[in-house]
Amino acid sequence: MNKSEFLVNLENVENLPTLPAVVRQLQTLMASPLSSMAQIAAVITRDQAIAARTIRLINSAFYGMGGRVTSIQHAIVLLGLNTVKNLVTGVSVLKIFNQPPAASLFDREKFWLHTFACALGARAIGREINAPEPEDFFLAGLLHDIGILILDQFFHEEFIEILQRSACDGTGYIHAEKAVLGLTHEDVGEFVARKWKIPELLMLSIRYHHNPSEADNLCAGSVPILSAVHIADVTANNRGLDMGHPVGEKTCDAAAMRTVRMTERRIEELFDGIVKEVKAVAAEWGV
Ligand SMILES: [Fe+2]
Ligand SMILES: [Fe+2]
Known part of the structure; x- marks a missing residue:
């Protein structure tokens, strides 16, 4: 199959998941300067399952609110609009994909642990470099490998062929994807990401997490976030938090390292903590 043939197949997948209405409405409301906090809280609260899960998460050890938050409005006051929006988006994406998988060569549990390690790692880097919205880094890490879930769910035979090839021929997972x-x-x-109309910054970190330098000329503002996701991805893999199949490069892109201006040692230190907390965080998110 070549790229354009595959993209036609992808376009024709009828049951390709859509983001829940709450996320789309939230994106629209947040793009308008006229929206009020009450309106935004009302939209989230309308989806009771997502609102309840978001509040539960905020009260978990993850955000450390210890049961004090009782409503979305209250959560927005305490954590800010962007954090709550990101939580709602993350909860919604997990809800779409977190179904019990069919017996498969692919271990979804490992996948989610990898994903949460990247999310936590990217956020830790975002905090370290004083990024204005480190929670955006978390969400970018959480979503970076979403393409793999689509392959597992909708192109399962091809996906298994990719896993088998990458296990056998030693040229690596990404090479096998391109071959199949x-x-x-x-x-x-x-x-x-384009179909879901998710923010450009997140879309770019999904697109370029293995080759962050390629995005340099496209959107300079996105470079810190996608560098952080890339570094977190490589480090998670190297620390054994991979998805059961080695995906991607073993060393971090030099330009990405220059962007975040952190030493390898500091990144390893951050990951010492992440390795210990990732299982608990994933469990709090319902994985
Ligand atoms: Fe990846
Ligand atoms: Fe990854």
């Missing part, structure tokens, strides 16, 4: 599909999970993730 003509493109990679970054392309697939970008496709879904």
